[in-house]
Amino acid sequence: SLHLGVIPVLNVPLVPELLGSFGTAHPGVSVVVEEISSTEIETALEEGRMDVGLGFVTRHSPNLRYERLCADEFALIVPESHPWAKRRTIKFADLHQQRLLQLPDSFVMRRMTDEICRKHQVRPRTVAEINAIETLLRSLAPLQAAALMPKIALRGRDGLKVKAIRLEGKNLDLEIGLLRLKGSAGNTAVAAFRELARTAIPKMVRK
Structure with a gap:
């Protein structure tokens, strides 16, 4: 399974297309999407309640890895x-x-x-x-x-x-990117989503 947190301004523009591509490539993976604030995403990641976040690269938390995807x-x-x-x-x-x-x-x-x-x-x-x-x-x-x-x-x-x-x-x-807990290996679903996001999101933002 994959538990994704996304900030409100990016949900409608990015998530439906991402879910479509991810579901086609990984039909056996169930996905939970929560639209919540940047701060709530950071807290949920730190507490282990979420696998990955999609939001702005704020670098507010020293416990998280912020991966810039595009501007x-x-x-x-x-x-x-x-x-x-x-x-x-x-x-x-x-x-x-x-x-x-x-x-x-x-x-x-x-x-x-x-x-x-x-x-x-x-x-x-x-x-x-x-x-x-x-x-x-x-x-x-x-x-x-x-x-x-x-x-x-x-x-x-x-x-x-x-x-x-x-x-x-x-x-x-402003920078858009992925957030996840430092040192977390993540599961194969997280790795697959990160790979998709790296390719797809920069193209979607440029359109």
Whole structure:
């Protein structure tokens, strides 16, 4: 069996396709997938309740091995009806006092975007905090607001009528990778999943 933890922003974009490929190659392996926060994944791995995690490479825990698979970057996600929807790039400084929907600060991704805003001396106007990625994205048009998220967040969400606009600024990159406990041999299912993830995820993020 394989017990996988995945952070919310990567679940819809990556997991269905990964499960399809893994299930085809290893039909006898049962898989449990949990969508939980980065911190919860790290704790579950340390306590032996989970085999592998899929998330951002934060290197927060000295007990875990973080395996970088690829990089992505934060973009400004806007609905098609947004005044900026036709723009190709936006300077990060232009986000000052702009209407944003944000994740709560219990999310690592929110803490990352807060830090980027501080470095750019930008204070956006938080219209609402929403702890579900799908609900947040679906609320952009009704609230005429934007969101800061990795570009990969929109993969598999073609029907939402939102788009990612490239941001011009510093420290917008983030690393996506696998997490597992140091010194854990893991089982053959974990080894097989790691091999698949190394090949498949960089291609999926680049699409």
